[in-house]
């Protein structure tokens with residue numbers, strides 16, 4: 554049976570660059586960026602699809618899987634989501650009452666901090682997430698966010714806007730750790746965001762539910778999205794837990810350090 558224990562990891566480290574090496578090749582501790590421990594949770598079909606080609610919300614998993622997602626969310630200090638998943642699934646990222654109570658008993662806030670990632674920043678402030686005040690919302694985006702969106706969103710969330718073209722995910726995680734004291738992050742996708750995190754070595758654990766369906770179709774995204782490109786390096790996953798409930802398989806992988814590019 555899979556353990557639902559809270560991660561013991563107090564966080565992980567991101568080496569900023571080769572410049573962060575000391576004179577004898579040892580990492581210079583002062584220049585290592587600390588980041589939270591990142592766990593991603595996804596469900597996919599037997600043929601590896603995480604949704605259909607229309608990207609419309611599709612309900613292909615059991616009640617047990619939905620509870621599993623809630624439990625993973627409840628373990629984290631913050632929950633992370635990409636703009637497209639937020640928009641398409643229109644989720645609040647809250648928790649059932651009993652999981653809120655359990656968090657309070659453990660000395661946590663009743664729900665994890667909610668974190669939205671968007672490069673363009675055209676996020677609709679009428680989405681369900683902004684209608685609920687269960688926990689603070691942070692938005693990491695860029696100055697490409699149009700002024701009228703900034704005005705509307707800053708009434709509902711804290712905006713972190715960078716001058717760069719794209720959100721720097723390592724810096725975002727560092728900010729969560731440093732400024733908000735976030736030690737564990739539950740990433741709920743989608744695949745574009747997950748792939749970006751993976752490419753930068755910023756995922757530590759993957760929970761994957763295999764649901765008993767096949768969708769087919771080259772235009773339906775897999776776990777790493779629709780990109781035809783290889784990942785910059787193959788990502789080695791170590792299976793650390795497996796649980797079968799009904800017709801679904803619940804897998805947990807530890808994401809190992811990156812190896813050479815696949816051929």
Ligand SMILES: NC(=O)c1ccc[n+]([C@@H]2O[C@H](COP(=O)([O-])OP(=O)(O)OC[C@H]3O[C@@H](n4cnc5c(N)ncnc54)[C@H](OP(=O)(O)O)[C@@H]3O)[C@@H](O)[C@H]2O)c1
Nearest residue numbers: 595596603608635636637638671672673742743745746749
């Ligand atoms: N089966 C599952 O477990 C599961 C889980 C999650 C999602 N899904 C499905 O996945 C679909 C959405 O997939 P998706 O790949 O389009 O979703 P996504 O990763 O949630 O969203 C992509 C958007 O997020 C922002 N984003 C992603 N990576 C970023 C980065 N590195 N820096 C800055 N912004 C970044 C960008 O927003 P802007 O365009 O605003 O710049 C980008 O367009 C939905 O149909 C959803 O239902 C399935």
